[in-house]
Amino acid sequence: MSVAGLTKNQALVFDKLTGAGGPMSAYQILDDLRDDGFRAPLQVYRALDKLMAEGLVHKLESLNAFVACAHPEEKCGSHGLTAFAICNGCGNVFEFHHHKMEHQLEDFLGGKGFKPEKTVIEIRGKCANCA
Amino acid sequence: MSVAGLTKNQALVFDKLTGAGGPMSAYQILDDLRDDGFRAPLQVYRALDKLMAEGLVHKLESLNAFVACAHPEEKCGSHGLTAFAICNGCGNVFEFHHHKMEHQLEDFLGGKGFKPEKTVIEIRGKCANCA
DNA sequence: CTCAGATATGTTATATAGTTACAAACTTGA
């Protein structure tokens, strides 16, 4: 599972995150990639910055962790609001897009003169299996 | 501006945050309260934990900072979803509640068997003044 | 009152997350 246009380090980080199938902290990634020549946090953060700019990876702010985009082909960055349901039990992350909510937020904030740049929506709770 | 039922440290932290009129990091609070006898991060974090449990203070996950609740009398904790519009220009934070959105989220996630416990909604952007 | 449990506080050390500053290597195209 690789993507064109990525440098070596970016590809390593992206593959690692994709393979994990769930969120990882920057330092977990660093440790996992020591055998591939990673030595310092910056190598991870730089790769993550690029991957996030490309919409291939998202940061989970409430977890200080990073997760591969669930549908990179759709260019998450462009279709606005990305939301996450995060299970406090098993740690699984479910990424979703809710256009109605998105428009409501836009309308509501637009009415106040606020111009959104990046929206963080993370619902912590229990998934069907862990409830 | 004080609240009944708070211990000395909790009251100091709450008053500091209320007086600030905006978000502060835990370590800013710590530095500001050295004259009041604060020495260690834990003193701040413990007070913040209690204040958050009471719904008097919210954490801004995308900022790693804390802010006094805009309407403590309403017991934010209880009326569910609290959202924040955070200006990347001036740093001002606007706290709001959007019940329609809240219900949509509940419906959507409920349909998937997901039980929300805590919801983080933070919209970063530019306020009317800074746009 | 008084003392035992619960709650709150103090202190040191450590773990985790992220950035700054600078140097070296590798593209790439005039």
Place this chain on the structure above:
DNA sequence: TCAAGTTTGTAACTATATAACATATCTGAG
């Protein structure tokens, strides 16, 4: 082929948060 831009490497540092343990204060049953 060499100069500008980009990517990478490395060390040191700052910022955020928690663990472990000791001490003090509060509060109610006897």
